Amino acid sequence: MKYPAITATLAAATMAFGFSAPAHATGKMTCEAGPQSGWVSRADLEADLVEKGWKIKKSKVDGGCYEVYGTTPEGDRVEAYFHPVSMEKLLVLRRGKELFRKK
């Protein structure tokens, strides 16, 4: 190695960066919805949305809410959060841009 001191310093700095990365969490929406036994099923939510003109790619649970990836009736590709009991639309994001947020 031709430049041990500089190389060692930069390697250490790189590792410090790499290993100090914070834990991953979306945290975009949280719901106080009680136990999952009281929730509407994901399939029912999806069916309800499809009836309204949505196209669903996939859905999952995030922050205690249902998170849906799909296309709105207006033709926007979004990730949308719904309350798992009331099925209320809570937040709609198109590539990070808020298209809708429940007041």
Place this chain on the structure above:
Amino acid sequence: MEVMTAALRTLNSLPVFWLLLSLPALAMMRGYWTGDIIAMDMLHPTGEFSARFMIIAMMISPLITIFGNRGWTGWLLRRRRSFGVAAFVYAMLHLVFYIVDMEELGPILAEFWAPGIWTGWAAMLFFVPLAITSNDASMRWLKRRWKILQRLVYGAALLTLAHWLLIHDGMTGALVHFIPLFMLQLLRMIIIYGRKKKNVIKADSPQPL
């Protein structure tokens, strides 16, 4: 013994290396064809491998500056073109799955100006001339200008980093990939600057009669 040598030579050959670079794609495509993975979920792995291979290609010059022309740096240098072209192929796969996932032109246009989206298109735009000129014929045709053109990779890298940071949830992945490259480039610039200074001082020193 000659069979062994021939076999080892084949294993170390460029076509075999191409095959190795294509293994992640084969694994991904298997997941897709079996229906285990939807198009939307193919975007992250294809994008990651594209960025990864581009970064490895870009690390080679700094590694040579730092470690000199050794066996292993020469080995990597001879494979730099394959890393670069692989980065392009994975980027094309990434684009194909994006279009498949979006299904229609409408949603694609609707989100085009999202910072996380147009940076992806722009990075791909930079990739195209790089990929087209990644061959001996282009090097012969362009001569000195080939090297200048290939510097577009720095723009491609910055746009790729921006795209990754903006489109993805969380910065960790992008930073873990790009910070080492940044550090190597920084070290490379420090070393080259140091050499130039030394040459200037040498040039200024009094010469023996």
